Amino acid sequence: MSTQRTYTDVIERLKSAGLRPTRQRIALAKLLFEKGNRHLTAEQLHGEALEQSVRVSLATVYNTLHQFTECGLLREVVVDPSRSYFDTNVDDHHHFYFENSGQLHDIPSESVRLADLPEVPDGTRLSRVDVIIRVSDDD
Amino acid sequence: MSTQRTYTDVIERLKSAGLRPTRQRIALAKLLFEKGNRHLTAEQLHGEALEQSVRVSLATVYNTLHQFTECGLLREVVVDPSRSYFDTNVDDHHHFYFENSGQLHDIPSESVRLADLPEVPDGTRLSRVDVIIRVSDDD
DNA sequence: CTGTAGTTTAGAGGCTTTCTAAACTGTTGA
DNA sequence: TCAACAGTTTAGAAAGCCTCTAAACTACAG
Numbered sequence: 590m591s592t593q594r595t596y597t598d599v600i601e602r603l604k605s606a607g608l609r610p611t612r613q614r615i616a617l618a619k620l621l622f623e624k625g626n627r628h629l630t631a632e633q634l635h636g637e638a639l640e641q642s643v644r645v646s647l648a649t650v651y652n653t654l655h656q657f658t659e660c661g662l663l664r665e666v667v668v669d670p671s672r673s674y675f676d677t678n679v680d681d682h683h684h685f686y687f688e689n690s691g692q693l694h695d696i697p698s699e700s701v702r703l704a705d706l707p708e709v710p711d712g713t714r715l716s717r718v719d720v721i722i723r724v725s726d727d728d
Numbered sequence: 729m730s731t732q733r734t735y736t737d738v739i740e741r742l743k744s745a746g747l748r749p750t751r752q753r754i755a756l757a758k759l760l761f762e763k764g765n766r767h768l769t770a771e772q773l774h775g776e777a778l779e780q781s782v783r784v785s786l787a788t789v790y791n792t793l794h795q796f797t798e799c800g801l802l803r804e805v806v807v808d809p810s811r812s813y814f815d816t817n818v819d820d821h822h823h824f825y826f827e828n829s830g831q832l833h834d835i836p837s838e839s840v841r842l843a844d845l846p847e848v849p850d851g852t853r854l855s856r857v858d859v860i861i862r863v864s865d866d867d
Numbered sequence: 868c869t870g871t872a873g874t875t876t877a878g879a880g881g882c883t884t885t886c887t888a889a890a891c892t893g894t895t896g897a
Numbered sequence: 898t899c900a901a902c903a904g905t906t907t908a909g910a911a912a913g914c915c916t917c918t919a920a921a922c923t924a925c926a927g
Contacts, residue, residue, distance in 0.1 A: 609924060611874060631915080646876050651915065670804070670812040671884080672914075685848075688855055702843040706861065707835055709824075713863035716827055720859050722845065724852035748893060750905060770884080785907050790884065810915085811883070 595623060606660040616643040617653050621663070626678040628666065628693035634675075666693060668721055683720035696722065734762060745799040755782040756792050760802070765817040767805065767832035773814075805832060807860055822859035835861065 599618045603610040620637050621627065629637075635650045654675050657663040666674040668686045674693055683701055685694040701720055709715050738757045742749040759776050760766065768776075774789045793814050796802040805813040807825045813832055822840055824833040840859055848854050 609873065611924075613875070632913095648877080648916080649875055652875085665809070667806055667809050670806050670809070673809040685846075687852065694849075696846055700844065700846045702841075703859070704841040704843065705839065707824075707839045709861070709863045710826075710833075712866050713826065714866055716862040716864045718859065718861050720842070720857065722848070722857050723855040724848045725855045727851050727853055748904065750893075752906070786883095787885080787908080788906055791906085 606662060608656060613645045613649050614653055616645065621677050626695055628674045628676050630672050630674055686721050686723045688723055688725040745801060747795060752784045752788050753792055755784065760816050765834055767813045767815050769811050769813055825860050825862050827862055827864040
């Protein structure tokens with residue numbers, strides 16, 4: 590049965606990332622990864638958990654988001670100085686940012702041609718190249 | 729005399745931006761614009777002002793940074809979820825972000841070739857394209 | 868089953884930023 | 898020159914996001 594499938598999948602995914610599959614982490618992972626690519630704030634994820642009667646504290650949501658980010662299950666997107674977004678798509682890609690609504694939208698990396706990038710300064714290594722296309726409502 | 733020159737320049741710049749040239753705005757503008765291109769947080773600018781015995785409140789520093797940003801004298805750079813940076817270079821350009829130190833470094837827009845950008849979604853207009861090259865210390 | 872290391876939690880606390888409302892100041896017009 | 902007013906500044910309170918703490922809980926190895 591597909592729910593069962595997903596459930597064991599999620600547990601395996603956590604285990605192989607070195608994270609103990611606790612009730613909270615399993616529930617949050619399912620919320621995050623069962624709906625395609627998503628861009629969520631901690632507050633939003635916490636809200637969704639509560640809606641589905643998953644008892645989890647905001648502190649755990651923050652801890653989990655950071656742990657997931659560290660093991661490459663999530664990626665943090667910085668576009669709004671007052672809030673962090675977490676992206677379930679960890680493939681190389683870029684973003685549209687809708688300044689009015691605060692929505693993020695993926696741009697596949699093939700849709701942007703980046704060339705002639707300067708070399709990284711001595712003593713540093715490339716961590717990531719972010720391209721953010723900021724748009725705002727007409728008129 | 730060059731100080732005089734700068735002083736009246738700053739006042740003119742504020743006036744033509746529609747901002748009353750107050751003691752605080754003049755002092756902050758001089759701190760911001762008399763040292764070439766800079767990337768500063770509100771806290772840093774406030775610190776510099778106090779060091780030079782410019783009496784100004786943190787609230788005014790925030791107000792001023794936002795007003796300057798609105799009239800195009802500054803540009804806000806979002807790279808760190810916990811802090812806003814303000815850039816005195818308002819020309820089209822991009823950034824290196826040194827994740828360890830929190831330093832920002834300009835990349836002239838000619839140094840990056842961006843092509844095949846997707847069209848902006850219906851009902852929106854392009855606000856800006858940010859390219860952020862994140863680097864971290866070797867080892 | 869039990870011990871223990873890892874995890875969760877509520878609540879306090881930190882930090883950046885914004886708000887409030889009272890005091891102050893640049894400017895305009897008489 | 899000066900009064901009057903709109904715009905500005907301010908300290909301090911408060912909001913908002915996030916982290917810390919230390920006590921309770923839990924997955925899991927043995």
